[in-house]
Amino acid sequence: xxxxxxxxxxxxxxxxxxxxxxxxxxxxxxxxxxxxxxxxxxxxxxxxxxxxxxxxxxxxxxxxxxxxxxxxxxxxxxxxxxxxxxxxxxxxxxxxxxxxxxxxxxxxxxxxxxxxxxxxxxxxxxxxxxxxxxxxxxxxxxxxxxxxxxxxxxxxxxxxxxxxxxxxxxxxxxxxxxxxxxxxxxxxxxxxxxxxxxxxxxxxxxxxxxxxxxxxxxxxxxxxxxxxxxxxx
Numbered sequence: 001x002x003x004x005x006x007x008x009x010x011x012x013x014x015x016x017x018x019x020x021x022x023x024x025x026x027x028x029x030x031x032x033x034x035x036x037x038x039x040x041x042x043x044x045x046x047x048x049x050x051x052x053x054x055x056x057x058x059x060x061x062x063x064x065x066x067x068x069x070x071x072x073x074x075x076x077x078x079x080x081x082x083x084x085x086x087x088x089x090x091x092x093x094x095x096x097x098x099x100x101x102x103x104x105x106x107x108x109x110x111x112x113x114x115x116x117x118x119x120x121x122x123x124x125x126x127x128x129x130x131x132x133x134x135x136x137x138x139x140x141x142x143x144x145x146x147x148x149x150x151x152x153x154x155x156x157x158x159x160x161x162x163x164x165x166x167x168x169x170x171x172x173x174x175x176x177x178x179x180x181x182x183x184x185x186x187x188x189x190x191x192x193x194x195x196x197x198x199x200x201x202x203x204x205x206x207x208x209x210x211x212x213x214x215x216x217x218x219x220x221x222x223x224x225x226x227x228x229x230x231x232x233x
Contacts, residue, residue, distance in 0.1 A: 004031035005083060006056040007231070010038055010067030012089075012214075013156050014122065016147035018140060019064060022220035023227060030060075030231045038070060039152035044163045048073035055081070060231065062086035062178075064216060065188060066156060072166040075173055086178040086230055088223070089185050089213050091192040092166040092199065100161050107157050115150035128184040128212035140217060170199030177203035178230040180223065182211030204230070 011019045017035040036051045063071035068090025119142045181193035197205035206226045211219040
């Protein structure tokens with residue numbers, strides 16, 4: 001019988017535990033599942049250190065988007081504690097000036113008491129072009145923003161803007177690694193996942209069809225299959 005391995009899931013920007021609602025039932029058989037709190041600090045290193053302080057001694061680690069950036073920060077701080085790594089719809093690259101420019105209008109809304117206007121701006125980039133009319137998915141994205149709140153959102157944005165380049169770290173990652181991305185992800189396109197997979201020796205790349213950035217919510221069955229294989233591997 002396999003020894004249980006705790007699983008730690010890190011959400012993305014303006015996302016809550018709801019991001020992984022469909023994954024937890026598929027993963028709990030492998031060990032206790034925890035969704036990390038990534039809302040308390042305003043730098044990747046500080047958020048990662050806080051997650052590590054609350055985490056088990058050894059665990060499997062999965063993160064989507066900002067959660068993937070944080071997973072890489074954790075790999076930099078405590079690689080010996082991570083037994084398996086899953087990087088979903090994310091990148092190893094630092095912030096670009098173009099990305100910061102796109103963030104500024106949303107930051108201004110949150111600073112000026114208009115945070116409720118942010119999720120409608122994010123939604124078109126969060127999901128596949130074929131899901132733009134999915135009102136149930138739109139509601140779930142809005143609820144995650146409400147569960148995050150404006151102050152945490154602003155801290156997360158600062159952490160994203162100031163994140164380090166993780167590409168030099170990739171060659172040092174030795175644990176079994178899954179890299180997964182939606183084929184229609186506009187925020188972190190598949191080329192960025194191929195770069196991750198090429199940089200991490202022995203990693204497995206999965207590209208999910210008809211899927212945007214929020215793969216865990218858009219195509220949960222495909223993501224769950226990949227995660228179960230990752231845990232069984």
